[in-house]
Amino acid sequence: MSETHLPGGFVNAVVRVGDTVRRTPGPRAAYVHELLRLFERAGWAGAPRFLGLDEHGREVLSFVDGHVAWEEAQPDGVASDESLARVAELVREFHDLTAGTPPAGDEEVVCHNDLSPRNTVYRGEELRPVAFIDWDIAGPGRRIHDVAHVCWQYAGLGPAVEDPADAARRVRLICDAYGRRGRDEVVETILWWQDRCWRGIAADAAAGMAYAVRLREGGAVAHVRACHDWVAERRPMLERALR
Ligand SMILES: Nc1ncnc2c1ncn2[C@@H]1O[C@H](COP(=O)(O)OP(=O)(O)O)[C@@H](O)[C@H]1O
Ligand SMILES: [Mg+2]
Incomplete structure (x- = not known):
């Protein structure tokens, strides 16, 4: 074939x-x-x-049939509030499914650790998320780790945001749909991810790993650092929106 x-x-x-x-x-x-x-x-x-x-x-x-949102420009359905809420519900589903199972080890749940639109399959006219792909770096972790990563990636937190207040609303929407009460740590955890991400790519690139060199050459280190600084500057506003 x-x-x-x-x-x-x-x-x-x-x-x-x-x-x-x-x-x-x-x-x-x-x-x-x-x-x-x-x-x-x-x-x-x-x-x-x-x-x-x-x-x-x-x-x-x-093969999971549907639309994988890997390109920069995406149809409206992908970033709609309904799709965002459904992403959070899907995350809640696999977290609840893995809690207390051997793959979760001593941790709360299994985290995907790379949740983003480009690892999500959307389906139907309305483009609702139906599945996550690319589980390569999944591992035992805390629920908040995936929730914070979802906030960063699906709300697109970074310099490209046109309306910070709306981005804050979307972060809140994700937390609400996940059903998270303790959300004090969300913004802190977003910053932790962003910091870890650019440092990780920079270190792997310095060590000559091909994927990381490619990412760095495409501007990923600088981009993720800029996203980190964007969130850090708006931390009080984002935390206020979550309270
Ligand atoms: N199970 C799957 N069903 C449908 N498409 C898939 C599947 N796995 C991967 N793909 C497609 O292949 C692309 C790359 O796959 P992915 O697993 O994300 O690779 P990478 O680890 O390089 O990011 C995705 O963007 C998606 O279009
Ligand atoms: Mg991928």
Whole structure:
């Protein structure tokens, strides 16, 4: 069967073969496969199914049909309030599903750790989120870690924001839809992610890792630093909006 390259990835070469996707397994593939099996057993449709390894040692995943929002410009439905709320509900679903299971280890839940529109499949005329892909760096963590990452990525917190008050409202909407009461730490955790992210790319690039060199050359380090500074400057306003 023929292979079609799937665009939108930054790390892996991903191809589609029929109703499947083939990807190079990440360094923690065994963990990720166990997690995807857990989702399958629970009947949770918010992640691809793990179908084994192919003859080239690539992981075989079910192809999740829909629209992956990896490009800069996106149709309105992707960033609508309804889609934003649904993203938060989907996160709540897999957090609740993984709480107290072996993959969560000693932590609260399993976190995806890279939730963003470019790792989300949207479907239907209204483009509602139905699944998250790219679970390579999932691991045991705290609920707030994913919630804060969602706020950063789906509300697009950074210099490109035109209306900071509306961005703050969207952060609140995400927290409300997730059903989070203790949200004092959200902005602090967004800053923690942003700091960790640019430093991580810079360190990996300095160590010669190809994906990181590519990202750095595309301006990712400078961009994420600018997002961090943008949030840091508006921290009081954002925290007020969450109270
Ligand atoms: N299970 C899947 N179903 C549908 N499309 C997928 C699936 N996995 C990956 N893709 C497509 O391949 C692209 C890259 O995949 P991804 O897993 O995000 O790679 P990377 O680790 O490089 O970011 C995505 O943008 C998406 O378009
Ligand atoms: Mg990806």
